[in-house]
Amino acid sequence: MSDWVFDGLLGTGLLLLGWQTLISRDLFRSIIWFVVLGLLMTLCWVRLAAPDVALAEAAIGAGVTGALLLNAYRALLIDKPPRHPSSVVARHRQTTAWAVGLAAFSTIVVGGISWALLNLPQAGVDLGTLVRSRLAESGVSNVVTAVLLNFRGYDTLLEVAVLLLALLGVWTVHPKDETFSEASSDFAQNSPLVGALLHLLAPLLVLIGAYLLWIGAYAPGGAFQAGAVLAAFGVMLYLSGRLTPTPTATFSLKLLLIFGPGVFSLIALAVMFWGGALLEYPKDWASLLILAVETGVTISIAVTLVLLVSGSPGLKRTYQ
Amino acid sequence: MSADFCVGMAGFLLVNLLVGLLRIYRGPTRADRLLAAQLFTTITAGVLVLLAVGENKPALLNVALLFTLLAALACLAFVRLPSRHPEDAKEDE
Amino acid sequence: MNEFDTLLSVLDAWVSKTLVILGGVFYLAGTVGLLRFPDLFTRLHALTKADNLGLGLLCLGLVWQTNSLAIALKLLLIWLLALMASAVSCHLIARYALYEQKTSTKGQS
């Protein structure tokens, strides 16, 4: 009974927040609604027995995405102070006739999807059972990690590459001038409390990142979650002015960026010498190789995400 | 403690969150809206803790831990916004 | 002896239930505060005091129930971190709002 009440509230809340995110009056409100939507999404993952996803959403949805959006909003505000607020209020929309038509279209889309969902045939292939029956061969006992890094390792390898590609894209288009050296907020930079908080959080976050990486083998956790946690800390350092953007990347930073994809591809190719196919880990070595790949990927994901938020080629430590 | 009790309490906290959304709707200032969002992080952490114990899934405690660890992040991003812009004056009715 | 044990376990369950419900009451107080207080600075109380006490009582109630030291420590850590995070957030929001107020009154006069 209480399960149903909880799920019902959650579903209603999702729709309400989705609606408010997309139609509210100015963009700041939209962003705040979106951040709260992320909180409810995390609860959904929990209810649907997906703790791995919940961990990633907690770190990325609540941490990195919010910072990204607020940063972009800030850039729109200060970049060229708008003479009238349209560039941040922004409710320009198509004419009413169009809007009505599009609303009808969206209703049809929702109706179609719902109809399909209600008349869904039984699944033809049961991948879950397949994964569980071969779990012993994967080298880890957490099914999600087994899928990510062993059975579908190819996807993950390409995903890490996509992440790097996105960063290259950001580097190419991000406005290249004074924004890089411009100071962050005085509030966060001068506040003694922020410094104290960061000092306390630093060891804890590194510890929890390593912990999530390690338990990924047998419990919810893994490279993405660990990388996201470390990235969130980097973003905090950047937002409070402890890390400042630089116009060029140092060699060691570039090394960190390609460390994950590099280790991953090297291992993927190296196993071919043992007679396997690409990414086919030898059974006895599987758990060790997966841990090595995960460590590399964690480091690269963390650094890449921080740079995606700052948008700059490099970051340097500034001492207070 | 029974699972039903824990999920029920979690539902009660969720109602608190949903009612509190009214503050984001009303504002009036941007700081009010952010404040409400911050409050919801604490509520979500409470819900997660209850579900972790109620459904006996210790992994959820890690999720709650992440939320509390990163709670200050949105605030740090917020205080970087320029403090006053034309729209704000219009908005603060 | 046996009866004493059952009595204790019943008492245990009641203590932790009471703590959790009390936590819920403080959460409710936080929400009421968020909605009913007249301005931002009073609403900060809801963030830093009521809800954190709610979370603290909740964690305490659940610690009472668990046998695992790891879980108990994690619950306490969650509460401590929530306290620190909300203290810092509150401080930042208040400073930002004060600054905003000062600049806007200067602009008007």
Next chain:
Amino acid sequence: MTQSLFFSLTAAGLFGIAIYSFLVYEHLLRKILALNVMGNAIFLLLIAFARRDSTTVDPVPHAMVLTGIVIAVSATAFALALLQRLHRESGKTRLDNVDDESQQ
């Protein structure tokens, strides 16, 4: 109705809202937000599917969504960088020929 079906239908509703506002609003940041909500709806659908059989959970969609979340955040970062560059170069936040300043 099962829990899985309930969340699938919620996801369908969320998707509908997102596709409507994606098409209707012209501001690019709004479009980016709409895309993110749409992405969340699809993730929700996948995870709800993974629970169709309420006794077991299919880990493959979970792995897909995990990858998807990271890809979504990097794509969002790229889109936002494009938007900032557009705004810097032209002062515009929309993809049309009308100037932001001239039209209310």
